[in-house]
Amino acid sequence: MMTAALNAAEVSAKLPPRRQRNNTMAFKLHNTLTRQLAELRPGEPGHVRFYTCGPTVYNFAHIGNFRAYIFEDLLRRYLKFRGFRVTQVMNLTDVDDKTIRSSREQGLPLRQFTKKYIDAFFEDLAVLRVERAEHYPAATDHVPEMIALIQTLLDKGVGYKSDDGSIYFSIAKFPSYGKLAHLDMTGLRSGARVAQDEYEKESAADFALWKAWDEKDGAVVWDAPWGRGRPGWHIECSAMSMKYLGQSFDLHTGGVDNIFPHHEDEIAQSEAATGQPFVKYWMHCAHLVVDGKKMSKSLGNFFTLRDLLDKGYSGREIRYELLATHYRQSLNFTFTALDAARAALGRLDEFSDRLRTIAGVADPDHHLPAWAQQALDAFTAALDEDLNISAALAALFDMITAGNRAMNEKTLNAAGASTVLGLLKRFDSVLGFLQPEQQQADADALALLEQRQAARKAKNWPESDRIRDELKKRGWVIQDTAQGPKLKKM
Numbered sequence: 001m002m003t004a005a006l007n008a009a010e011v012s013a014k015l016p017p018r019r020q021r022n023n024t025m026a027f028k029l030h031n032t033l034t035r036q037l038a039e040l041r042p043g044e045p046g047h048v049r050f051y052t053c054g055p056t057v058y059n060f061a062h063i064g065n066f067r068a069y070i071f072e073d074l075l076r077r078y079l080k081f082r083g084f085r086v087t088q089v090m091n092l093t094d095v096d097d098k099t100i101r102s103s104r105e106q107g108l109p110l111r112q113f114t115k116k117y118i119d120a121f122f123e124d125l126a127v128l129r130v131e132r133a134e135h136y137p138a139a140t141d142h143v144p145e146m147i148a149l150i151q152t153l154l155d156k157g158v159g160y161k162s163d164d165g166s167i168y169f170s171i172a173k174f175p176s177y178g179k180l181a182h183l184d185m186t187g188l189r190s191g192a193r194v195a196q197d198e199y200e201k202e203s204a205a206d207f208a209l210w211k212a213w214d215e216k217d218g219a220v221v222w223d224a225p226w227g228r229g230r231p232g233w234h235i236e237c238s239a240m241s242m243k244y245l246g247q248s249f250d251l252h253t254g255g256v257d258n259i260f261p262h263h264e265d266e267i268a269q270s271e272a273a274t275g276q277p278f279v280k281y282w283m284h285c286a287h288l289v290v291d292g293k294k295m296s297k298s299l300g301n302f303f304t305l306r307d308l309l310d311k312g313y314s315g316r317e318i319r320y321e322l323l324a325t326h327y328r329q330s331l332n333f334t335f336t337a338l339d340a341a342r343a344a345l346g347r348l349d350e351f352s353d354r355l356r357t358i359a360g361v362a363d364p365d366h367h368l369p370a371w372a373q374q375a376l377d378a379f380t381a382a383l384d385e386d387l388n389i390s391a392a393l394a395a396l397f398d399m400i401t402a403g404n405r406a407m408n409e410k411t412l413n414a415a416g417a418s419t420v421l422g423l424l425k426r427f428d429s430v431l432g433f434l435q436p437e438q439q440q441a442d443a444d445a446l447a448l449l450e451q452r453q454a455a456r457k458a459k460n461w462p463e464s465d466r467i468r469d470e471l472k473k474r475g476w477v478i479q480d481t482a483q484g485p486k487l488k489k490m
């Protein structure tokens with residue numbers, strides 16, 4: 001056996017500097033506005049400003065919601081991987097038809113009601129390893145900005161007051177209305193109005209910018225120059241996105257459900273007010289179904305993240321499944337796929353564990369083995385093509401096969417193994433589920449583990465179970481080993 005032989009793979013040519021490589025490659029995305037692939041060219045070179053419609057905080061987010069947030073997280077992480085600076089804004093819809101209705105049903109003041117779900121939302125994002133956006137504006141903190149925007153629309157004659165004191169947007173005064181959803185505007189009844197936040201394309205009509213107070217709103221009310229009431233849902237996103245990103249910004253994302261009416265109305269309000277193009281690129285992610293069926297409570301196939309955690313799956317496994325289907329394809333969520341995600345992650349962990357056993361001191365001048373370089377090139381080329389995640393994951397698993405072969409043949413030396421570990425770390429900056437670093441339990445988690453041991457010694461089983469659940473919540477599972485119980489990151 002020629003263990004000291006030079007690995008042919010390691011003779012691969014040294015990489016040209018990254019900047020130079022990027023000149024010949026570009027990130028392309030499918031723009032809903034044009035229904036075409038387009039190269040992303042931000043208004044300010046190198047800096048992508050994007051807005052993502054965030055949760056309506058009236059319940060725990062379900063896995064369909066998280067599919068969209070994970071798609072946006074992949075986009076964000078990949079843009080950073082490609083060297084862009086990113087400013088991302090995700091709003092919190094904490095006042096709208098749904099939040100008001102549910103808070104009234106529970107007899108709680110709106111803010112107190114929504115706080116519970118805002119806190120839960122951020123906990124869930126952490127479990128799913130979704131990176132934090134730069135800004136999370138809440139609608140109730142931005143009502144003055146909404147009032148100012150509505151005032152501009154009134155001044156321009158695009159907004160008008162209805163008999164009940166609400167303010168509506170006249171879609172007849174905005175000739176390009178329907179350009180995002182590709183609406184057929186012929187036969188539209190002029191002057192028809194729709195009061196609720198959500199409606200079908202067939203009901204396209206003048207929509208509410210401001211809803212005059214009525215009894216159903218209870219204590220939820222603000223004063224505006226034209227009367228008391230509250231903002232409509234759509235104006236919230238126009239006001240908050242432009243406040244943090246400017247009148248024209250690069251990219252706006254959401255689920256396909258948001259295309260109409262929400263995003264169509266955002267465009268109309270913003271462009272009618274400023275006379276500027278609102279957003280250059282729109283990206284929308286497809287639905288999630290469960291076992292091929294629409295997720296619904298009545299079918300018993302409705303899952304929040306918490307439901308899946310209770311079934312013993314980890315955030316990392318759920319993230320894998322939600323990420324692994326291309327964002328423009330409908331995602332069929334199944335427990336079989338979740339089990340397959342667990343197996344795939346096991347294979348990835350085994351590979352990085354094996355690399356760590358031979359890795360030496362990292363040498364920044366050491367080349368990637370050819371098979372790893374190939375994986376990096378294929379991974380980047382795939383994600384450059386409108387985030388083709390299936391091809392990117394295929395590149396990753398091809399690398400594992402090649403890497404395991406190299407280790408079997410003992411053609412990977414210590415420096416080579418270190419560079420591959422470094423590459424896994426770079427991949428993880430995009431994927432967020434690789435965990436190439438050995439996770440060390442923090443002091444708090446270790447203290448909990450000790451408390452659990454004490455509880456067990458005292459035969460206090462409820463307390464022991466409580467601590468185990470607490471650790472699980474923080475992402476740790478307890479494993480019994482010959483050296484006593486150890487913590488393993490889920």
Ligand SMILES: [Zn+2]
Pocket residue numbers: 052053054237262
């Ligand atoms: Zn929105």
